[in-house]
Amino acid sequence: MELLEHVTDYLKEHQLKLATAESCTAGLIVSELASIPGSGESIDCGLAVYSPEAKNRYLSVSFDTIDKYGLTSEETSRELAKGALDKNDATVAVANTGVAGPEPQDDIPAGTVCFAWAFRHDQKVYLITETRHFSGGRNDVRLAAAHYALECIPKHHRSVLEGNAPLDE
Known part of the structure; x- marks a missing residue:
């Protein structure tokens, strides 16, 4: 709960509005954040997009x-985050796609999750991607991935403010 409260406070303090584009976590990122009273003022939307067609359409x-x-892939998560940032009233977008398990898919081990964080700041877009591996059962992976996605928002936003984050080219 402390993590979720910290992220909520950070979003409010910096007047950030969040959109999520979730495949692997199926809405768990935004759902976890929404469990904190007052978080709604910092949430624009949460999109669960599993199929390739939904990822393309929305x-x-x-x-x-x-x-x-x-x-x-980080490339797919990158486009998810960019789409979430561009198509919504958000200043930060978090996206993920991965294999929660229980079985590997296409030679990708269960627990592999690709993330992207996109920030709109000073009329520029900054984009950070990362791939992580989480252990445990399917829902353990999903929850760990959701919390990791949220945990990284303040760190990555600070890197944007300090001019250390990569610009989206």
């Missing part, structure tokens, strides 16, 4: 990207 993820890099 967030403009390119089928070429999915074909070339796969559903579980």
